[in-house]
Amino acid sequence: xxxxELQVWVAAFATLAIFSFxxxxxPFYRFFEFTVVGMAAAHAVVMEWDNYxxxxxxxxxxxxxxxxxxxxxxxxxxxYTRYMNPxxxxxxxxxIALSVGSGIGxxxxxxxxxxLVQIRGxxxxxxxxxxWIYLVVFFLVVLYFVFxxxxxxxxxxxxxxxxxxxxMIYFGIAFGNTVQGRFSLLIGRLTFLLQDWLHLITx
Amino acid sequence: xWEKLANIDNRxxxxxxxxxxxxxxxxxxxxxISINEDLTVPFYDFIESLSEGDIVLFDISxxxxxxxxxxxxxxxxxxxxxxxxxxxxxAGQWESGLYFTKSIIExxxxxxxxxxxxxWVNIGFKAGGTATWRLMKTKFWEGAMGxxxxxxxxxxxxxxxxxxxxxxxxxxxxxxxxxxxPGDGTWITYFPEIPLLTGQVAVQVASRxxxxxxxxxxxxxxxxxxxAEYEQLIGHLDVATxxxxxxxxxxxxxxxxxxxGNIGYVAGRRRNA
Amino acid sequence: xxxxxxxxxxxxxxIIMFLVIMLQPLQDMGxxxxxxxxxxxxxxxxxxxxxxxxxxxxxxxxxxxxMNWIFSVWLxxxxxxxxxLGMIQGNESTVYRWFYDALIVPISSTMFAMVAFYxxxxxxxxxxxxxxEAAIMMVCxxxxxxxxxPVGDLIWSPEGWLGGMQGIANWLAKVPNSAVSRAISVxxxxxxxxxxxxxxxxxERRHLGMGA
Numbered sequence: 306x307x308x309x310e311l312q313v314w315v316a317a318f319a320t321l322a323i324f325s326f327x328x329x330x331x332p333f334y335r336f337f338e339f340t341v342v343g344m345a346a347a348h349a350v351v352m353e354w355d356n357y358x359x360x361x362x363x364x365x366x367x368x369x370x371x372x373x374x375x376x377x378x379x380x381x382x383x384x385y386t387r388y389m390n391p392x393x394x395x396x397x398x399x400x401i402a403l404s405v406g407s408g409i410g411x412x413x414x415x416x417x418x419x420x421l422v423q424i425r426g427x428x429x430x431x432x433x434x435x436x437w438i439y440l441v442v443f444f445l446v447v448l449y450f451v452f453x454x455x456x457x458x459x460x461x462x463x464x465x466x467x468x469x470x471x472x473m474i475y476f477g478i479a480f481g482n483t484v485q486g487r488f489s490l491l492i493g494r495l496t497f498l499l500q501d502w503l504h505l506i507t508x
Numbered sequence: 509x510w511e512k513l514a515n516i517d518n519r520x521x522x523x524x525x526x527x528x529x530x531x532x533x534x535x536x537x538x539x540x541i542s543i544n545e546d547l548t549v550p551f552y553d554f555i556e557s558l559s560e561g562d563i564v565l566f567d568i569s570x571x572x573x574x575x576x577x578x579x580x581x582x583x584x585x586x587x588x589x590x591x592x593x594x595x596x597x598x599a600g601q602w603e604s605g606l607y608f609t610k611s612i613i614e615x616x617x618x619x620x621x622x623x624x625x626x627x628w629v630n631i632g633f634k635a636g637g638t639a640t641w642r643l644m645k646t647k648f649w650e651g652a653m654g655x656x657x658x659x660x661x662x663x664x665x666x667x668x669x670x671x672x673x674x675x676x677x678x679x680x681x682x683x684x685x686x687x688x689x690p691g692d693g694t695w696i697t698y699f700p701e702i703p704l705l706t707g708q709v710a711v712q713v714a715s716r717x718x719x720x721x722x723x724x725x726x727x728x729x730x731x732x733x734x735x736a737e738y739e740q741l742i743g744h745l746d747v748a749t750x751x752x753x754x755x756x757x758x759x760x761x762x763x764x765x766x767x768x769g770n771i772g773y774v775a776g777r778r779r780n781a
Numbered sequence: 782x783x784x785x786x787x788x789x790x791x792x793x794x795x796i797i798m799f800l801v802i803m804l805q806p807l808q809d810m811g812x813x814x815x816x817x818x819x820x821x822x823x824x825x826x827x828x829x830x831x832x833x834x835x836x837x838x839x840x841x842x843x844x845x846x847x848m849n850w851i852f853s854v855w856l857x858x859x860x861x862x863x864x865x866l867g868m869i870q871g872n873e874s875t876v877y878r879w880f881y882d883a884l885i886v887p888i889s890s891t892m893f894a895m896v897a898f899y900x901x902x903x904x905x906x907x908x909x910x911x912x913x914e915a916a917i918m919m920v921c922x923x924x925x926x927x928x929x930x931p932v933g934d935l936i937w938s939p940e941g942w943l944g945g946m947q948g949i950a951n952w953l954a955k956v957p958n959s960a961v962s963r964a965i966s967v968x969x970x971x972x973x974x975x976x977x978x979x980x981x982x983x984x985e986r987r988h989l990g991m992g993a
Contacts, residue, residue: 343860351867381826402787410798426722446964475961477921486710491897493576539931639817
């Protein structure tokens with residue numbers, strides 16, 4: 306009944322160790338928690354090294370002679386000054402400034418389009434009652450969040466209350482879907498224990 | 509007595525949750541599943557409308573944690589594409605996505621009798637983020653470094669000779685299986701001209717419905733339920749369908765505890781009033 | 782050098798990036814790909830930042846013999862050992878993959894899965910119907926939970942009036958839910974754009990560790 310494969314056993318014990326936290330925090334849980342934190346940090350470095358750092362230096366800098374990339378490497382090293390003496394920490398502002406600036410340029414160029422398609426979609430095909438309800442709800446919620454008009458008038462208070470009710474529908478649906486999603490993850494882990502470890506089921 | 513209903517020990521709750529999930533996994537009930545006309549059917553109909561020889565791009569953008577919800581979708585859609593004779597290019601925006609699904613997809617392709625290089629190709633994860641995908645828009649081979657996930661040159665893969673650009677003339681659809689970012693946002697923002705179908709984790713469905721309304725997404729599979737419905741449509745009941753009974757009991761348990769907690773709360777308030 | 786130059790660099794880089802994307806001649810030259818490659822190189826040399834930070838934190842715990850310091854020793858051993866294994870043998874090596882599949886996958890998946898238990902206890906203890914808003918939220922949540930599982934079809938069939946539980950759940954998702962989601966995204970978009978413009982104009986400098 307129990308599989309002899311060591312990997313499945315280790316994975317099963319790790320799974321049970323994490324689940325043991327539900328009863329009480331314990332050293333068994335803590336051991337695997339620290340293990341995964343260390344391994345995950347290392348894994349991120351290894352993936353970055355294999356997918357970016359090594360190929361970039363091997364293929365682009367040395368292979369294709371794109372030596373301009375070495376200036377980026379030099380500036381990128383300034384990130385590490387964050388962990389040095391306070392008199393040098395300001396140097397890390399340079400790579401951060403460049404990265405943030407690039408991100409802003411990218412965002413200003415690309416982000417408006419899908420957003421404007423969404424706005425246009427709100428007004429399309431107003432022949433159906435559903436689209437009118439859509440439009441009204443959309444404006445009520447935008448009014449609630451974006452336009453800080455006086456909330457003393459009864460009309461504004463009614464609009465604000467209606468917007469809150471609409472938002473509660475959104476949060477309720479989000480909660481319902483979140484329950485489904487999270488239980489799917491749990492079902493996946495239980496399936497692993499029952500099928501791959503204990504061989505009690507075959508799916 | 510009724511107030512005690514609002515104060516049951518957490519460990520008893522957790523035990524009940526575990527039992528409510530384990531029992532239907534071991535002994536499924538087999539409740540029938542209806543098909544969602546607004547989400548799953550448009551997805552299915554779109555694939556059904558494709559012709560033999562059309563090429564689609566699978567984007568595997570999730571990690572091992574979301575395996576239960578999304579991998580059954582990947583397998584079901586792959587089977588549907590195979591039945592239609594649609595060619596598949598598998599890629600990924602997440603390093604971890606193809607890292608753990610590579611062998612699963614290869615097994616499924618073998619089961620379906622697909623020939624690697626002719627019916628499907630896995631180009632793997634490509635470093636560089638959206639810049640790389642934008643480069644592939646006009647220079648696919650250059651953006652993808654000219655090699656597949658096993659380091660085989662594109663020249664040796666007949667299917668890749670038809671793929672020179674990532675555009676609507678080459679690809680009939682992009683099918684993105686995603687649990688976060690980067691994911692469908694990349695395709696909506698940078699490739700709006702290519703029809704987009706998505707398989708989403710249930711958590712993201714509420715926030716993605718607005719894209720269906722504008723046509724930015726053509727179809728959406730919602731979590732494990734969406735995967736189970738798709739299995740029904742293609743006539744191959746698999747893991748997702750078998751696990752829906754556990755999902756049912758889980759939902760009923762949550763509803764039961766919400767009601768129980770509120771009964772205890774109301775009883776406590778009445779007692780104190 | 783310390784304050785003005787980084788702020789100016791942010792603005793200049795934003796303009797350069799914007800022009801590179803918008804101007805067709807620069808696009809045809811492949812300027813976008815070259816600049817992006819430059820930025821990827823900028824980011825990739827910082828790959829040891831996370832490791833360095835963890836090392837500093839846990840070395841402090843070990844030096845001061847704080848609670849659970851022995852686990853910090855274990856963490857550093859595992860972290861550097863696994864990292865060296867991966868960098869030397871590559872992430873596709875059998876041993877590396879073995880440990881990845883044996884530990885990282887099950888542990889991280891289980892940590893996500895634990896949330897399901899907390900949802901149950903949270904819903905049980907905190908989800909109280911105290912007012913109209915909470916009642917609306919609860920009704921919608923319960924409705925969607927039932928509609929998402931086969932038992933919802935048994936309660937009210939999709940062939941029935943209004944499409945049954947699933948039909949009404951679909952309407953709720955397509956109309957009010959989608960409208961609210963879009964409106965929230967409008968607000969988020971305006972907020973993000975205004976922050977970006979503030980950074981672009983040099984008014985906002987918190988990203989550089991300076992005040993506004």
